[in-house]
Structures are given as C-alpha cells and as structure tokens.
Amino acid sequence: MKCDHCDNEATVHEVTVRNGKKVERHLCEVHAAEAGIAVQPAGQMGELIKQHMAALTQSAAAKVTACPTCRTTFAEFKQHGILGCADCYKAFARQLGPLIERAHEGGVKHRGKVCKVHGEGAADAAAAERRARAQRLSRLRAELDHAVRAEQYEQAAKLRDELRAMGERPPQDPA
Amino acid sequence: MTGGPYYPAPPPPPGPGANEHLPEWLRGEGEAADVVLSSRVRLARNLAGVLFASKATPSDRQRSMELCRDQIASAGLAERLAWEPLAKAPPQNRALLVERHLISKQLSRGKSAAGGADDPRGVAFSIPDERLAIMVNEEDHLRIQTIRSGLALATAWADADAIDDKLEAGLEYAFSPRFGYLTACPTNVGTGLRMSAMLHLPALRLTGDIEKVKRAASDMNLAVRGFYGEGSEAVGDLYQLSNQTTFGKSEAEILSLLEAEILPRVIEYERIARRELLAKRRIPLEDHVWRARGILSNARLLTTEEAMQALSLVRLGVLTGVTPAPDPAAEVRLVHLLWLYVQPAHLQRAFGREMDQEQRRAARAALVRSRLGRA
Numbered sequence A: 001m002k003c004d005h006c007d008n009e010a011t012v013h014e015v016t017v018r019n020g021k022k023v024e025r026h027l028c029e030v031h032a033a034e035a036g037i038a039v040q041p042a043g044q045m046g047e048l049i050k051q052h053m054a055a056l057t058q059s060a061a062a063k064v065t066a067c068p069t070c071r072t073t074f075a076e077f078k079q080h081g082i083l084g085c086a087d088c089y090k091a092f093a094r095q096l097g098p099l100i101e102r103a104h105e106g107g108v109k110h111r112g113k114v115c116k117v118h119g120e121g122a123a124d125a126a127a128a129e130r131r132a133r134a135q136r137l138s139r140l141r142a143e144l145d146h147a148v149r150a151e152q153y154e155q156a157a158k159l160r161d162e163l164r165a166m167g168e169r170p171p172q173d174p175a
Numbered sequence B: 001m002t003g004g005p006y007y008p009a010p011p012p013p014p015g016p017g018a019n020e021h022l023p024e025w026l027r028g029e030g031e032a033a034d035v036v037l038s039s040r041v042r043l044a045r046n047l048a049g050v051l052f053a054s055k056a057t058p059s060d061r062q063r064s065m066e067l068c069r070d071q072i073a074s075a076g077l078a079e080r081l082a083w084e085p086l087a088k089a090p091p092q093n094r095a096l097l098v099e100r101h102l103i104s105k106q107l108s109r110g111k112s113a114a115g116g117a118d119d120p121r122g123v124a125f126s127i128p129d130e131r132l133a134i135m136v137n138e139e140d141h142l143r144i145q146t147i148r149s150g151l152a153l154a155t156a157w158a159d160a161d162a163i164d165d166k167l168e169a170g171l172e173y174a175f176s177p178r179f180g181y182l183t184a185c186p187t188n189v190g191t192g193l194r195m196s197a198m199l200h201l202p203a204l205r206l207t208g209d210i211e212k213v214k215r216a217a218s219d220m221n222l223a224v225r226g227f228y229g230e231g232s233e234a235v236g237d238l239y240q241l242s243n244q245t246t247f248g249k250s251e252a253e254i255l256s257l258l259e260a261e262i263l264p265r266v267i268e269y270e271r272i273a274r275r276e277l278l279a280k281r282r283i284p285l286e287d288h289v290w291r292a293r294g295i296l297s298n299a300r301l302l303t304t305e306e307a308m309q310a311l312s313l314v315r316l317g318v319l320t321g322v323t324p325a326p327d328p329a330a331e332v333r334l335v336h337l338l339w340l341y342v343q344p345a346h347l348q349r350a351f352g353r354e355m356d357q358e359q360r361r362a363a364r365a366a367l368v369r370s371r372l373g374r375a
C-alpha cells in the first residue's frame, strides 16, 4: 500500500475515530514522523489512557510530581503514555492506580506469576537484591562518567551523592 | 549463541516437492490448523535499577543490552540461538526479521528518542525453528516471544514461562507486589502477558460476519488486529486476536479465556461459514477462488497486498475442496511460503538483489507464477 502523501510504501497504519467517523491514515515512515505518529505507544488502549489522563489533569492529584529516580513528571507521562523507570510506579502510585484499574477491567492488584524475590520461599532473595544493587550501581557509575565527560558538574555532584547514599565511594571523589 | 548474521536461505528454484524451511508460525501444523496459523505468547520484562527506554542514556541502553544479552547467551534457552545486534544493521536485514515476525517495527527502527538506528538493541532467536525470539531494548528491556504452530497457547505459555524463569535466574526484574511486573507502558503491567492467535478467516470475511466477530471480541476486551499488528488492516484475511487486559488476572485466567472460551467459538464460526459457502453459495465461492488463481498464475505485476489476498483465497479453495489438490497439505504449505516471500525483503532476498517498488511488483508476479502457474 502506498503512503497517503507520496509514492513510498506505507508502513504506519492508523485508524482513529473522530466525531464518530472512522479516519484511516496510511503513511510512510517519513510522513508518519512528520505527523508525529511514528512512536505511538498503543492503539485502543493508548486512547483510553489519553482520555483518562485528560480527566486527571483537572484533578489535584496531577500536580507537579516528578519521579525521584528518572525525573519523569506526571505531565510527561500524560503526554506520551510511557513511564521512565520502575520507581515511577511508586512516585505516581496514587494517580496510576485508578488509571490502571480502568484500563484493565477493574483489576486492583496483581494476580499471577510472582517474581522470585517476592515469592514464597525465595531462597535467592539476598542474591537477587545484590544483583539489583549491582545493576543500579553500574547505571549510576555510567551516568557519572558521562556527566563528568560532558562537564555537567551539577549533575555529576548529584550522582556522587546518590552513590554515596548507597554506601559507595564515587570514583574521582575528592578524598 | 551464534553471533553474526543468520538469514534464511532463499527458496529453492521452482519445482514440485521442494521442501522449504518455514518459520514456526507458518508451519501449518497442530490443532485447528485450518483456521489457526499459530499461537503466540509475549512477556514484557524490565531490569530493576535500570531506567526504561524513554529515560535511558545511550550508556544505560548499552548496559541493559549487555546484561540481557549475556544472560540470554548463558542461560541455555535453546539448542541453537542466533543473536542479531540491530544497531548499524542494514535496513534490509532488519526488514527481513520484521517480516518473519521475529522483531517489531519499533525495534527495527530503534528508539528515536535515544539515538535512532545506532541505538544499542538486538534480538535473540532459536534456530532453525524460530519458536523463541527475545527482543532486547524495545519499549521494555526484554520482550520474550514464543510461538507454536496451530492452536497451542498452553504450550506456548509453558515455553515462555520456562524461558522467563531461566532469564530471571541471572537477572533482577522490576516487580512490585501490587502492580506485578513493571513495564514502560501501564497497558502491559501486571503479568506483562499478551497471548494471541493468528487466524485465517476468509469465509467470515466473504459472508461479512467478520464484523460481528470483531464487535464480540472488543466487548470481551480482546483486540483484533491485522497481519502486521497494531493499527494494520487484515491483509490476506489474517487476523490476530489477543488479550488487552494484563493486570488483575492470572496467566491461567487469560489463557483459559482465549483458548477455552473465545478461540473455539471463532474457529467454529469460521468453519460453519466455510461449510455454508460450500452448501449455499458454491458457484460464487468457486468464482472467488478461481479468479484468485487466475490472478496469481497470470498477473505480470502484483503488490504485496494483492498477492496475499489472492493467496488467502487459494488456501480457502484447497481447504474447502473447491480446487482439487493431490496433496492439500503441501498446497497449504506453498501458500504459507508465498505469504512469506511476497513481502518486500524476502522477495529481494529470493532474487538476490535490491529492487525498487516497480521491479518488486514484477518479481513478485514472476515468483508466484513460477509456483502456481500451469507452465
């Protein structure tokens, strides 16, 4: 199928309902990017989230909160429907709870497979936590390294604080 | 894990009895294979302590890729596993993987926010069966996909569950007791589980009852998508039916909803429609099928969609007995093979050269003619 705007093969296909009318768009990558739909998160469910988000905007809950770990703000999430890190679920628990409930047929709590650290008889819990810590440390070190090289000193100082808070001695730490 | 590029061999020159290799989802075996091409299970997982794609720096992405890749390589997931790094991979190779349903278009493109085509990411998949594919650094750090031919969601789920356990043995997942497995998009949170069946529903399309199926599915919170997934049309009368709800239900409940409740009904509905076409509208059915064969054995230019659509009717003709076939199973396999090879990247692979759109149309028609034409 050809792109609506040019002769390239259409690779992005979008069906939306506007004012009760079905609107189809078939675009090549370039025109899709131009239309701002290249990295759309999800079809129907994405719409649902967007609608629910619009309602939330009015509520006080949506006020300036940012995730302490990744600095994603709730406004950012509302715009893209994508969270920045696992801690966002904690940071925005109050706002996300009802939204997730609505998107998942009223589900309020996870049921199903349980990650082994949280499962019964988690013999490996300590080892798993060590791995989680190692993963986090390695990320912080990499970020610090990047910040130092990019001469973002404020950012670097923040990262050193985080490393210290985890009981680590940051590299290039004066004394 | 085998490094370096692994690509399927082009189909052998036309001839009877050619036994080409088909990926699992096109093998055409298993339960209810007349309607269900394949069953697919996808699990979304993220690493604890590593930022999700939208916030990850290139070094984060490199790190999550290495952690995942190393664990995939050492966990003994399959007898043979191929690893395809996708950063800097030529576009035609990435397109080939998309057409084989081993990676998503999103993974093929790379995350534009975090570096685009050079973005560290890759896919591991089992060879030669292609039953298992693990995308690394897509929207989530890990997307585990298992596929089984025919209606076999329970088996595909058992496969995915076991792979998940083996990966978790060396990785710490992002998980919360309340929300379950944490995913970049809350639409996948909880089980992180998407189960889907790829269905061939030509009779329901011909009778128009496909719309009823779509409405019934959406009433039950199931999604019906086209061949290429999200937002795409049903090319070749191929539809993917999948769960939307991933949170608040257990894997067993999601499995039973699809495999025990919904799918048997859709399968029966399509079979009834096929029987009714035969019994009450035989001549129009024959006309559809023979016109399709006429196009495929005579056309000099074919688009992907046109070829896939006509192949759909050829398949229907074989399965309803409208077209006599000495070996119906072989004929169905041929349709599956052509479904794969009329797609642009596979077509170019088969002909061993890059072609523009016009050249592809001619080559596509030639390929199909050589397999389905009489001379």
Ligand SMILES: [Zn+2]
Binding pocket: A003, A004, A005, A006, A007, A008, A027, A028, A029, A030, A031, A032
């Ligand atoms: Zn275009």
Ligand SMILES: [Zn+2]
Binding pocket: A067, A068, A069, A070, A071, A072, A083, A084, A085, A086, A087, A088, A089
């Ligand atoms: Zn966050």
